[in-house]
Amino acid sequence: MVSRNEKREGSCGRIAFVTNFCPHYRVKTFETLARYHDVDYCFYSAGDEWYWEHKHGTSTGNFRFQYLKGFRIGGICFTPALPWKLWRGDYDVYIKCINGRFALPITYLVARLRRKPFVLWTGIWMTLQTRFHRLIFPLTRYIYRHADALVVYGEHVKRYLIEQAVHERKIFVAPHAVDNQFYSRPVPAHEVNQLRTALGLNPDDRLILYLGRIEEGKGVQYLIHAFADARPDKAVLVIAGDGSRKSSLQEEAHALGIDSQVRFVGYVPPPQTLPLLSASYVMVLPSITTPRGKELWGLVVNEAMNQGLPVIATEAVGAAVGGLVQDGVNGFVVPERDSAALARALREILDNHEFRMRLSRNARRCIAEWDNEGMVRGFRQAMEFVARPK
Numbered sequence: 266m267v268s269r270n271e272k273r274e275g276s277c278g279r280i281a282f283v284t285n286f287c288p289h290y291r292v293k294t295f296e297t298l299a300r301y302h303d304v305d306y307c308f309y310s311a312g313d314e315w316y317w318e319h320k321h322g323t324s325t326g327n328f329r330f331q332y333l334k335g336f337r338i339g340g341i342c343f344t345p346a347l348p349w350k351l352w353r354g355d356y357d358v359y360i361k362c363i364n365g366r367f368a369l370p371i372t373y374l375v376a377r378l379r380r381k382p383f384v385l386w387t388g389i390w391m392t393l394q395t396r397f398h399r400l401i402f403p404l405t406r407y408i409y410r411h412a413d414a415l416v417v418y419g420e421h422v423k424r425y426l427i428e429q430a431v432h433e434r435k436i437f438v439a440p441h442a443v444d445n446q447f448y449s450r451p452v453p454a455h456e457v458n459q460l461r462t463a464l465g466l467n468p469d470d471r472l473i474l475y476l477g478r479i480e481e482g483k484g485v486q487y488l489i490h491a492f493a494d495a496r497p498d499k500a501v502l503v504i505a506g507d508g509s510r511k512s513s514l515q516e517e518a519h520a521l522g523i524d525s526q527v528r529f530v531g532y533v534p535p536p537q538t539l540p541l542l543s544a545s546y547v548m549v550l551p552s553i554t555t556p557r558g559k560e561l562w563g564l565v566v567n568e569a570m571n572q573g574l575p576v577i578a579t580e581a582v583g584a585a586v587g588g589l590v591q592d593g594v595n596g597f598v599v600p601e602r603d604s605a606a607l608a609r610a611l612r613e614i615l616d617n618h619e620f621r622m623r624l625s626r627n628a629r630r631c632i633a634e635w636d637n638e639g640m641v642r643g644f645r646q647a648m649e650f651v652a653r654p655k
Contacts, residue, residue: 277648278357279303283347283372284386285310285364288317289535290564292326293444297641299328302648305354306330309344309368313337318478318507320532340397341366351375358648360416363387366401373408382651385409386644388418388441388561390425390583395556414647418562419587435650439643441562441587442635448571449629452543460540464503464528471500471546471615474574476538476565479508484551484579484601489514491551491607493521497615500526505541507532542572546621547614550578553601559583566590570632575624577610579603589635595628 286308287295298304308330312323323332335344348371351359359376361369363385376383385408392402409415409431417423418441427433466472473492477483485504492502504514504527511529518527533541542548548569552560562583566576570589576596578585585598592598597613599606614621 277302277652279305279355280358280360280648281305281307281351281354281356281372282360283307283309283351283365283368284362285314285342285368286312286323286332287325287330288312289321289324290443292324293447293637294442294640295328295330296326297637298644301641301645304328305356307347307350308332309335309347309365310342314364316478318532320507321535343367347371348375352379356381358382358384358651360384360386360644363389369408370404373412382413384414384416384644384647384651385412386416386439387426388422388583389558390418390422390561390586391554391559393556393558398557413651416643416647418583419589421583421586421588435647437643437647437650439640440589440635441564441567441584442637442640443564443567443571445567445571445632445636448539448542448568449632450539452539452572456540457544460544464501464530466501467499469499471497472544473497473500473502473611474505474541474545474548474569475503475551476505476533476541476548476569477550477563479504479506479511479514481510482553482555482557482560483508483510484553484581485510485514486517487553487602487604487607488549488551489518489521489523489527490604491549491611492527493518493523494604494608495611495615497611500546500615502527503530503541503545504528505530505533505538538568539572542569542574545569545572545574547596547611548574548576549607549611550576550582550584551601551607552579552581554581562587567632567635570595570628573625573629575614575621575628577607577614589631591627591631595624595631 282304333344333346335342361372414435416437416439423436518524550563559581566584576590578590579601581601590596597610
């Protein structure tokens with residue numbers, strides 16, 4: 266663990282980084298930031314959010330952290346110890362992610378009372394339309410406009426914030442990243458072959474992959490209809506994940522007469538996804554807009570591209586609107602809820618092997634630039650900005 270007394274380049278003093286929990290894909294990010302700055306990570310959730318696959322659990326890493334105990338009432342996680350920790354910690358900068366109906370206003374309030382800079386980290390690129398979010402949007406917009414700096418997932422979030430009258434000069438892009446070193450490592454051929462055998466694939470079957478939760482907002486039903494429409498030869502659709510829509514989608518595949526070409530493989534732990542990615546021919550993320558919003562990013566896109574997978578994503582996916590998925594370069598970007606467009610994109614990749622290989626090479630080239638050092642650079646630029654004399 267990094268020592269508090271260790272000298273750091275460009276230090277902005279002590280930093281409180283408040284977020285709900287540490288997912289497996291953020292360990293390397295938090296460790297990288299902790300190498301440069303004196304950071305205390307304050308986690309206030311057990312990872313029981315509606316959007317999180319609970320089987321993933323929560324993680325820790327080589328950084329200072331504390332998981333604070335709390336309780337839920339309705340959709341609000343109350344953490345009584347959080348305001349006291351933030352107040353008594355003598356922090357110089359407060360960083361807070363966008364979520365947390367209790368933690369966000371508390372962190373903002375403490376920063377203001379202590380007259381310290383407040384930095385907001387957000388990936389939201391649309392105005393959420395649930396009754397609760399419409400009710401609190403004036404407060405959310407107030408925090409957008411009055412934060413000392415904002416760190417965002419990509420240019421698409423920056424554009425949205427500018428539309429909300431946030432000053433462009435205080436918005437810093439931290440391109441959303443995963444641990445490229447882990448996800449790009451070669452997978453031994455015998456592991457891929459074992460997986461293909463377990464899936465009942467023929468030697469020349471090409472694997473079309475969906476990897477993620479099986480919920481309404483993921484739009485997997487449109488992918489199933491696209492596969493049925495495309496009717497590709499020597500191809501199998503693998504749906505890896507679990508969720509409330511799984512049974513209905515299995516019934517839908519049966520009704521469409523494609524259940525012999527579709528495999529529902531259930532939950533796959535993150536460390537075991539590499540053989541699945543390596544064995545695949547193309548990955549599809551068919552997310553759709555719901556009142557709860559759009560796909561903020563879709564880090565499975567980063568993971569897939571590290572294995573050289575072309576990606577088909579909809580316009581409701583942050584990684585597509587944010588510039589990682591480039592239409593015709595490393596995959597395709599298609600309209601949401603459009604099975605016909607998905608089917609056309611699938612056919613273009615499946616029917617032209619040379620084109621698919623070009624997309625694959627470009628995927629590896631593009632994702633190499635979306636790493637944790639680049640992501641942390643966005644945070645560091647924001648902290649340097651708030652540390653400047655006003």
